[in-house]
Amino acid sequence: MNVSTTVKAPTAMPGARASPSSDGTALAAPSEIWVPESSQWLSTTRSRVASDGYTWMQGVHWVAGSGLYQPRRHRRTGLRGMGPMTLYIAQLLSELSPCRPGVTYLTRRTGLTKRAVEYHLAALREAGLLAWIVRGTRVQGGPALASEFALILPVEFDVALGIRTLLREETAPPYTRAATGISEAGRKVMARLAKRAARRVRKPRKTAPKAPAKPSSKTSPTANAPGTGHASGAPVSGGSRCTPMRGGADGGSGAGGVVPPLETTSVASGSSKSPTEKSPSKPRRGRRLNKVGHRFELATRLAQEVPWLRGAATPRLAWVLRDVADAGWTVEEIRAWLHHRGTPEGHVHRPSGLLAALLRQALTVLDTPAKRGQAVDAWRAAQHAARHDRITHTRTRTHAHDADLTGPTSLAAQREVADAFARPTGTLAPDNHLSAQADHADEIDDALRQKCREEAEQLIALGEPDLVVEAVQNLGRAAAETHYGKRLVASALRLAATTAHLTLNRLTHR
Structure with missing residues (x-):
């Protein structure tokens, strides 16, 4: 079967923009980039494999700056778009050969959580820039295997820049297409993308969101002018890396006397305080647990304190404890109830099932906090009595062991001991x-x-x-x-x- 070796530009859609080229042809810009999950494998992708990491970063900057990739809005979680952190992760991937990044490696390099790293990788796959070669596995009890990706360039990238591709062999898969030419309009865009790909992407800093500053009379009128910022359609990787003191992240440099030079102020001599006062840091409060989080916390603590519950699955224990956890029971109250019911000694084959059976009448018997408090007091008294019994038993056994001394087994030694006790006091016996x-x-x-x-x-x-x-x-x-x-x-x-x-x-x- 003959495979088409040239990617042809489709006809322009009603909402698509057309950019004229120098040779008189118009390049139809695609309206959207979206790759479904079934086409995110190398064997099923429509994209072509990039020749190297530098070429691939050109495609990444084009996709990020074009704004054609938009995540599905029906999702409750995930990214809202490709940002600087996505470009930084893409740069880390371009340096790997083969591209087999572990999630732990990416979390250590980026400082993100595992879930956030997975979101960025999913965005690169959905934009047609990554394709699975081997998908990693997380088998319980075995080693965690990392996924291996192929760096690919989407078809929309070739269409928008007028890149002509050719399949060298008819029996080769379509993703092995090689670029053979580019239109004149695409050359200019490719030159700009080459500069961005050659520039190292810095790791974005984690900054807390701040409230918009009120307009001050000291600021220059040019700082808030409409034309000083970047355009809304500017690429993500562009823009200033330096943030002014009193401006936004994309604001101007503050020309016009917004912040005077350090040499002309009294700050350099140390006679005045800094104009930018630090806000007093407020103590951070821990995240409040919801109902499900309280169940898991109760299950974790109970598995640590009860010997026969160790090794049981925490989600299963949380499901068993859902009623008592929602009723406000504590770990001490649950242990007091288990002491009242009687717990086994040694290994239990199915701890979660036994726990469910023991907690069956707990809410009916101890239905008030006062009854639960009495049960906790009785359990603590029983624990104290058991501890006292163990100490007494240990002391008694130690004293009995020390007092269990037998006399000499030799007959001659026994006769000498008897003679020594029978000898009158005051006479010295030989050693x-x-x-x-x-x-x-x-x-x-x-x-x-x-x-x-x-x-x-x-x-x-x-x-x-x-x-x-x-x-x-x-x-x-x-x-x-x-x-x-x-x-x-x-x-x-x-x-x-x-x-x-x-x-x-x-x-x-x-």
Whole structure:
């Protein structure tokens, strides 16, 4: 199938303006630019792809300055037209290759909200300047993928400037058309657009709307003259970037003595105050929440404070809490009612469903603020009592653990403890039986020494090296090895150097 390789200008509409060119032909200006959502994809667009970002910015300035793109007025939200911020976002897009801007990136560069950035991108798509190649996705639990756009020039731009295009290959898609020529009238317009595209668009400053200043007798009559401002049909990107002190954003420069030079006034010497007094800043009040906002705020706080509600979807909780939220309930009153009904412990499979079941009779039982206040007092008293019980239980368990001390497991040590308690007061007993054995080491026969070694070996097997370690500390390692043997002394010291005996002792006492 043969594809038309030249974009021909349509016949002039009754309301369209015609601009004569040098070659005698008239260029019909389009009446409106609007691209429906179904044609905002690269595969379905009527526009052609721009060769580079510079060429694309020429088309952006032409669309913004022509005023042919007007958003649909039936919308309650969105832009009212393409402004300086739209041009700034377009300049950011022209610098990307490939054009895959993330909304987070654009919000960081522009300082706008995500919704405002989406409005500007939608305006560029509806004006035929952007087309989707890949549309981004926001899958829950997965990475957020950015959309990829193609920088395109609308057909109305080619028609208005008399640009002739050609399709190089018959099998190629229509959006790959290339410009082959331009009319004489379009050359002059293209030269002006080239200057604007070469100039960097500055980021617009956020200024608070001010009331119109009253006419002063000090201002020059030329400041408010009808011919000093820009024309209503001037492009958006044109105009002065500097704002006079007492003028509008598009006012004149103030020639005629509106503001005298700084050198001729007393402000430079510091002897007088500035003529422009700063208005005292008023404290900003927070935005008042409506009924739906109060529901979401109540759901968010309740999900943070109630353990079994964590992880539940906030919109679903807000829908469940709609009746009690509209009745003026607080988070404390809802928690008091849940305490009265009884809440589960642990994980709940469907928290929103359980919450809806527990709140079923809440408005009927606690129908007055006084009853809700009594429920909150009872809940707080129960919380205080539960906290006191936990503290008491913890203290009791700690004291019981500290008092749960068992005596020595060794028979010889038990006999010495009994002898120590049975000995009359005032007599000094040796430190332990090891010191007595040290005094009478020569009198110990082999049978008793073998019995002590067997007892020490049993204690080491149970993880208690204290008997041999104390012998090494009191008698010295040489005497301890003579009495217990080198193998047992080495095993006891190696066990005492680790924490294994602590675990074994804890398991033994259980």
